[in-house]
Amino acid sequence: MIQLEYLGLAILDGLVNGFSIALIASGLTIVFGIINIVNLAHGELYMLGALVSWVLVSAGLGYGSALIVAPLVVSGMAVLLNMLILQRFGHEPGPTMLATFGILLIIQQAGLAILGPAPRAISPPFNPPVEVGGFSYSGFKLFIGLASLATCLLVSVIFDKSRLGTLLRAVQENRLMVGSLGIDAGRVIMIGFALAGGLAGLAGALNSPVRQIHFLMGFDALVASFVVVVLGGMGSLRGTLTAAVALGLLESLTALFLAPTASRVVSMLIALSYVAVRRLGQAGGGSRS
Amino acid sequence: MNGLARTIVTFSIPAVLACIYPILPEYAKFFLARVMILSVYAYGYAICFQMLGMLSLGHAALFAAGMYGAGLYTIYASPSPLSALLMGVAAALAFSLAMGLLSTRVGGPFLTITTLLAAQALYLVALHFNEITGGEQGIVLGREATLVWPLSPWLGESDSRYLFSLVTLVIAVTGVWALSRSRLGKLFIAVRDDEEKLESLGYNTATLKLLGFALSGVYSGTAGALQALLYSYVGAGYAGILNSVEPVLWVLVGGPLIQVGPLLGCMLVNIIADLARGMLRGHVLIVGLGLVLIAFAAGRLSWAYRLLRRSTGLVS
Numbered sequence: 001m002i003q004l005e006y007l008g009l010a011i012l013d014g015l016v017n018g019f020s021i022a023l024i025a026s027g028l029t030i031v032f033g034i035i036n037i038v039n040l041a042h043g044e045l046y047m048l049g050a051l052v053s054w055v056l057v058s059a060g061l062g063y064g065s066a067l068i069v070a071p072l073v074v075s076g077m078a079v080l081l082n083m084l085i086l087q088r089f090g091h092e093p094g095p096t097m098l099a100t101f102g103i104l105l106i107i108q109q110a111g112l113a114i115l116g117p118a119p120r121a122i123s124p125p126f127n128p129p130v131e132v133g134g135f136s137y138s139g140f141k142l143f144i145g146l147a148s149l150a151t152c153l154l155v156s157v158i159f160d161k162s163r164l165g166t167l168l169r170a171v172q173e174n175r176l177m178v179g180s181l182g183i184d185a186g187r188v189i190m191i192g193f194a195l196a197g198g199l200a201g202l203a204g205a206l207n208s209p210v211r212q213i214h215f216l217m218g219f220d221a222l223v224a225s226f227v228v229v230v231l232g233g234m235g236s237l238r239g240t241l242t243a244a245v246a247l248g249l250l251e252s253l254t255a256l257f258l259a260p261t262a263s264r265v266v267s268m269l270i271a272l273s274y275v276a277v278r279r280l281g282q283a284g285g286g287s288r289s
Numbered sequence: 290m291n292g293l294a295r296t297i298v299t300f301s302i303p304a305v306l307a308c309i310y311p312i313l314p315e316y317a318k319f320f321l322a323r324v325m326i327l328s329v330y331a332y333g334y335a336i337c338f339q340m341l342g343m344l345s346l347g348h349a350a351l352f353a354a355g356m357y358g359a360g361l362y363t364i365y366a367s368p369s370p371l372s373a374l375l376m377g378v379a380a381a382l383a384f385s386l387a388m389g390l391l392s393t394r395v396g397g398p399f400l401t402i403t404t405l406l407a408a409q410a411l412y413l414v415a416l417h418f419n420e421i422t423g424g425e426q427g428i429v430l431g432r433e434a435t436l437v438w439p440l441s442p443w444l445g446e447s448d449s450r451y452l453f454s455l456v457t458l459v460i461a462v463t464g465v466w467a468l469s470r471s472r473l474g475k476l477f478i479a480v481r482d483d484e485e486k487l488e489s490l491g492y493n494t495a496t497l498k499l500l501g502f503a504l505s506g507v508y509s510g511t512a513g514a515l516q517a518l519l520y521s522y523v524g525a526g527y528a529g530i531l532n533s534v535e536p537v538l539w540v541l542v543g544g545p546l547i548q549v550g551p552l553l554g555c556m557l558v559n560i561i562a563d564l565a566r567g568m569l570r571g572h573v574l575i576v577g578l579g580l581v582l583i584a585f586a587a588g589r590l591s592w593a594y595r596l597l598r599r600s601t602g603l604v605s
Contacts, residue, residue, distance in 0.1 A: 094344075
């Protein structure tokens, strides 16, 4: 039953990829939700997560340290970017978007300087074959999928239930009002950036042993995240998770009979048609944000 | 500035470029010819961004459609440069209509996202069919397929390149100059400034935006086709995101006057990038730093601030 095995593997791969993309795209969604800007540098934060992991593992510090340090470092980077650059424009969409693109290129070049033009790789710290439904699957990939899913669900719960989540949503609804209630909106935005950076960094660290660590990997992640946030609705975490899983499954199933680039093109075309049909961002059409 | 002064300013740079030509050293000739081609692209981008207020991040695809349309035609159909030029422009027009139909119907950041996705799709398609397109490495076209070839008995390669670039630039500048004085140009600007009001006056703003996007595509495609036919090279790199974002920088650096700004900004950015090539890690870093700096400057430049605000805000 070789055919069935391929199908099963494709579905598992799709789920794992989907949860990983969801982890990356959640950060994009959170930042867009709070300040209504598209952070074009978000994919580069993911690349930084993988880069930091590669540096740590190459220095002999072990993969476990990467899982803790990479999210912290990248989270710090995101906060720093917000503090030094984006905050200066009062998060006005136009200049902020331009600046995030500039930052994208700068981080990419920094990545090139550190990693070099050739892709790097680190080996998974553990990788026992796991029996799933009658065939064996990579234990490490299973770990990536489960860790990503758990983190996404945790963030979603934080957003819905905690005081922090309430504050984040309040800043999104009405920044002026929040300010007049004596809450420092700037600090809430900062926390949003820290969270988004941490998630991207974690995704980078998690995926670093199974992907090529390359200075251009961030842009691919950004494109995938765009597809996801377009389909799932900007600013909705649950929509992001659902759309990411759908995207992961779609791409791994079409990859059974198409080249990977072709299956990515298919998913992009689906996202584009969806945008056009729903007329997103237009008065009276689709969702407003 | 009144109409006459504006006209004089508009054509002064191309006139200077024509006058200094005999005294230019070889490298400057090569460099300026390239910048003139890129300026045609800059003008095309300005029609979309500066006139209509649409912040596209997918124009590299329109440039690349022109480049591939012309380049692949000379490789696989016929090595006739003039029909290749037409093919390139036609390909860019077709692609800009398709992309415009998708993107101009959605608002604010979604236009930016969809144009980016559409351009990335074309880039991936070019990579996927790398046996035909040459992928990232690209293909070098035969000498007899270039526009320079028919002139070669009389003019050197760099001279005819300069000549072709200059003529195209003058046509492009004249086009934008005429557009900015025309009724259509004023309608474009009205779309940017108050789409709803224009709509309530009975204008079909969707058609206007699509028209502007297509016109922008023709300019970009012409530049792309000339890239292929003057420098005899096609490559997927031109469809990449960097080529989409550079014109944003050119337009913003160039200033508020659309007749001269794109040319001025394109020249300035490319000269700086060329000078700094030895000092820093090259072109990409300059563009990145330039974008951050211009974002800071936009707070002080009221026209840039307003333009960015209109092109990124959500319609509520």
